[in-house]
Amino acid sequence: MVSSHGQGRSAEGVDAFLERHWSKPLPPQGAPPDHFSPREASLSPQSCAECHAEQHRDWSGSLHSRTMDKGILWQARVLPSDQVKRCLDCHAPLAEQKALLAQSLGWPEAPQDPPPEYVSPDLHRQGLVCAACHVRAHQRFGPPPGPGRPAGDTPGLPHDGFVASAAFADSRFCASCHQFPEDGPALNGKLLENTLNEWRASRHAREGRQCQTCHMPDRRHEWKGIHDPGMVRQALSAGIRTEAEAAGRVRVRAEIRNTGAGHYFPTYLVPRVRLQLVAEGGAGGERHVLDEAIVSRETDIWLSEEYSDTRLAPDAAQKLEGLLPEIGSTEWRLYVQVDVAPKEHYERMFAGVLNDSEVKLDRETRTILAAALAEARNTRYVLRLGERALTHGIAN
Incomplete structure (x- = not known):
């Protein structure tokens, strides 16, 4: 050799x-x-x-x-x-x-x-x-x-x-x-794991960014992904704008775009991400959710049926909008809240097995499964994107 x-x-x-x-x-x-x-x-x-x-x-x-x-x-x-x-x-x-x-x-x-x-x-x-x-x-x-x-x-x-x-x-x-092979496990004609093909179809591949560019920068062996808030911030960009409407009302529009991930966000079916357009204001600093959306590929726990697929392809966007409440406040804090459940599918699957009386598990296996469920739930986190202030109808 x-x-x-x-x-x-x-x-x-x-x-x-x-x-x-x-x-x-x-x-x-x-x-x-x-x-x-x-x-x-x-x-x-x-x-x-x-x-x-x-x-x-x-x-x-x-x-x-x-x-x-x-x-x-x-x-x-x-x-x-x-x-x-x-x-x-x-x-x-x-x-x-x-x-x-x-x-x-x-x-x-x-x-x-x-x-x-x-x-x-x-x-x-x-x-x-x-x-x-x-x-x-x-x-x-x-x-x-x-x-x-x-x-x-x-x-x-x-x-x-x-x-x-x-x-x-x-x-x-x-x-x-x-990347599953072309004859690998699929739902609705889509492979369950299709990351390389998603990357190949993106501008990131055309521009020469490899998987290692984002997930192994400087040859670091960390492989960060959706479990890491910093990687989600790197993947998503959010912009918020406001428009005055009749009777002094204000409409808020947000656009959350997958600008950083060279594959679908998220690429796999395990995570679930909830996006909320939030306004905080009023005398008591009340929190108002103006609009929300789920970003995920949702299936049943045994991967036999796909319910929805709302993931963001590279450079695709999710839009949210709503009217500010009529509570007399002229000062607002606007932002997009991102609730990330990196192991949401496993949470449902593990809980389903534990609660199914027809599934017979020995004591040690049940203990391991209960610990796995707790660990899956503990991976959840929340972050904010696109924060901005709105004072007297003017966005800052």
């Missing part, structure tokens, strides 16, 4: 690299080279942190480190193993992770032998670990090195250096988990 300075694998096209790199299910790593130290051979993120502390710190706070949280663990305990394995292709894709989970759940097909030394006993609980993207057959892969960083074939690097590929800075790298 030729490393990053050569013309071997590192020079192959992105599509060819990704087809090989994300061939599912991922094969086991196999035995590490004899000269590897235990740390070099380890698949544990904690071992990676010895040299990549910043990346590990970012990953530890990201959703990628929590892809095997309670919300999927309770399902792994009740669903058929074949179905769980398909989920693990993204949630814990390493073959070694799947083997550990199979052993912990007592699946008949679980390996009988204990895991090799380079596999930590809790690897299956750590989610999308570093090795899932960066290690194949104990060879390390990554993006071309940045300024001042050593090339992959620099002598003396740990684990024999690394193979560089431009694929790590390409949106297609993320498609393995964030």
Whole structure:
């Protein structure tokens, strides 16, 4: 194998690299080279942190480190193993992770032998670990090195250096988990996960902004999305204007536009966002909701029926409007309130299962599910956009 300075694998096209790199299910790593130290051979993120502390710190706070949280663990305990394995292709894709989970759940097909030394006993609980993207057959892969960083074939690097590929800075790298195939699960003729295609149809793709541009700025391993208020502010822009009408009434109009996300807002069907056009004023500072709208793709909890799809495509807008109340106030604070429930679908699903007397769960599974529901509800947050003052009929 030729490393990053050569013309071997590192020079192959992105599509060819990704087809090989994300061939599912991922094969086991196999035995590490004899000269590897235990740390070099380890698949544990904690071992990676010895040299990549910043990346590990970012990953530890990201959703990628929590892809095997309670919300999927309770399902792994009740669903058929074949179905769980398909989920693990993204949630814990390493073959070694799947083997550990199979052993912990007592699946008949679980390996009988204990895991090799380079596999930590809790690897299956750590989610999308570093090795899932960066290690194949104990060879390390990554993006071309940045300024001042050593090339992959620099002598003396740990684990024999690394193979560089431009694929790590390409949106297609993320498609393995964030884009269903054309024959994948769909409702109303629309794939349940269609993020790459949404991006391809947007101006963001034409202008050269990749997934990594927004979700991995400066190569940070945080992958922030709708769970983060800052990312929502980056995605949405809001403008509010007022117009005088007859009899001294004032009409307020707001436009909330998806200017920052290179895909639908939200791209997946789990979140639910409520937009409210709010006026605060009057002698007591009363709060008045002039108009509101839901932005989401709403389905039943078992994904068998789609009720509505009001998501915002890139550069699309949701408009709200209403009249200020006739309460004699001449000073108002106008804004758009954004109520974000990042896991609203899971909230409904988890609560539905817990409350369904026909669903039989053992005590431990029920405890895990109840904790998953609480965690899902705790992800909700509220923010304001487009705030402005209105004094004596004049917007400031």
